[in-house]
Amino acid sequence: MRYLLDSDSLSDLYEPDSPGHRNIAGRVVALAKTDSVVVSIVTLFEMEYGYARAPEKLKLLLRQRISAVQADSPILSLTLEAARLFGSLKVRLQVLRQLSPKASKAHNIDLMTAATAITEGCTLVSADGIYSDLRRIDPTLRVENWLASS
Numbered sequence: 001m002r003y004l005l006d007s008d009s010l011s012d013l014y015e016p017d018s019p020g021h022r023n024i025a026g027r028v029v030a031l032a033k034t035d036s037v038v039v040s041i042v043t044l045f046e047m048e049y050g051y052a053r054a055p056e057k058l059k060l061l062l063r064q065r066i067s068a069v070q071a072d073s074p075i076l077s078l079t080l081e082a083a084r085l086f087g088s089l090k091v092r093l094q095v096l097r098q099l100s101p102k103a104s105k106a107h108n109i110d111l112m113t114a115a116t117a118i119t120e121g122c123t124l125v126s127a128d129g130i131y132s133d134l135r136r137i138d139p140t141l142r143v144e145n146w147l148a149s150s
Contacts, residue, residue: 004122027146082115
């Protein structure tokens with residue numbers, strides 16, 4: 001099984017002082033040898049944004065974390081198949097949540113991550129509530145919350 005970590009789960013994994021670190025790191029260590037952790041390129045976009053806006057005193061640490069993520073996990077690109085699915089998911093989320101097109105922009109990265117997980121056959125690791133709605137829209141989206149007690 002391939003596990004696609006969302007931005008928050010990935011942050012918990014690489015931030016030893018975060019409240020979720022122990023749970024996420026413990027789940028990664030417990031994975032079977034045939035399992036793997038992967039990262040979406042959009043998560044790296046978010047990490048680079050965090051780096052760019054960080055105070056100078058944190059930049060070295062954040063750059064090291066970004067480099068570690070790239071060294072530790074395969075990075076999944078965005079695909080045409082995921083783009084097509086993104087469009088469909090976004091329209092259905094707008095209807096489900098009665099969102100205006102402008103309000104739905106706040107969920108673009110979540111939608112890209114979900115579309116990538118679905119098209120790549122990954123289980124998405126996230127505690128973000130948006131994915132509950134996305135599972136209602138597309139039941140092929142597999143989501144696990146590694147912050148919850150196992």
